[in-house]
Amino acid sequence: MKIPVAKALFNSHSYIEYRKLITDLLIEKKSTGNEQSEDLTHYSELNETRMNRLDKTIKITEENSSALKSLKNEYIWLVISEGWCGDAAQLLPVINKMAVESGKIDLRIVLRDENEELMKLFLTNKKKSIPILIIVDKETGSVLGxxxxxxxxxxxxxxxxKKEFGVIDETxxxxxxxxxxxxxxxSTQNELVNLMLNL
Structure with a gap:
C-alpha cells in the first residue's frame, strides 16, 4: 500500500501549486489529464471560477474548527483530483480551509491520470471517481483511511x-x-471531522 502513496506524495502539489497549474493550462486552452477536449477545458474554466468564489466564501464552523485544532497527531491529506472535475472544484476549497485551520494537516494534491497505480487502490464501485482524499499518518506514512x-x-x-433515469446527464x-x-x-466538513476524530 505504501509504495504508490509515497510515489504520489513525491510528485504532489500544494493547493496553491495545483490552482496555478490549472490556471496556466487554461491560458493554453488545456485541462489537466490525458484526454483533451473543448468540454473538459470548458469544465476547467467553470471550476476555476467556482474555486475562486469558494476560496473567498467557505467558512469552517466553530465546532469543526475546534475539533480540527484538537487533533493530537500530524497528518497528510493526499487528494486525487483533476482540474475538470466538478466535485473536486466544490470540495478542494473546503478541504484546503480545513487543513489550514487545523495546523496539523498538510494538504497535497495529485492528478488522477498521472497516478494510475494509486487510483487503482481507491476505486469507487470499480470506477476511477474523484476526488478521493487519503489520510496518511505524517510520522509513519501509514494510510489511516x-x-x-x-x-x-x-x-x-x-x-x-441514476436509478431513475439510467444516466448522468446535464440535469x-x-x-x-x-x-x-x-x-x-x-456536509464535507462534518464527514471529514468525524472521520478524523474516529481514527
Whole structure:
C-alpha cells in the first residue's frame, strides 16, 4: 500500500501549486489529464471560477474548527483530483480551509491520470471517481483511511437519479452543483471531522 502513496506524495502539489497549474493550462486552452477536449477545458474554466468564489466564501464552523485544532497527531491529506472535475472544484476549497485551520494537516494534491497505480487502490464501485482524499499518518506514512468522491447526501442524490433515469446527464450535474451551493461545504466538513476524530 505504501509504495504508490509515497510515489504520489513525491510528485504532489500544494493547493496553491495545483490552482496555478490549472490556471496556466487554461491560458493554453488545456485541462489537466490525458484526454483533451473543448468540454473538459470548458469544465476547467467553470471550476476555476467556482474555486475562486469558494476560496473567498467557505467558512469552517466553530465546532469543526475546534475539533480540527484538537487533533493530537500530524497528518497528510493526499487528494486525487483533476482540474475538470466538478466535485473536486466544490470540495478542494473546503478541504484546503480545513487543513489550514487545523495546523496539523498538510494538504497535497495529485492528478488522477498521472497516478494510475494509486487510483487503482481507491476505486469507487470499480470506477476511477474523484476526488478521493487519503489520510496518511505524517510520522509513519501509514494510510489511516479515505473519503470521497463526494459527501453522502450528494452521492445519494446522484445514485437516486441514476436509478431513475439510467444516466448522468446535464440535469443531474446542475442539480448536484445546486446541492453544493446550498450545503456550503458543511456536509464535507462534518464527514471529514468525524472521520478524523474516529481514527
Amino acid at each position: 479515505n473519503w470521497g468522491p463526494r459527501p453522502q447526501a450528494a452521492a445519494d442524490l446522484v445514485n437516486d437519479y 443531474i450535474k446542475t442539480n448536484l452543483q445546486l446541492w453544493y451551493l446550498h450545503d456550503k461545504g458543511i
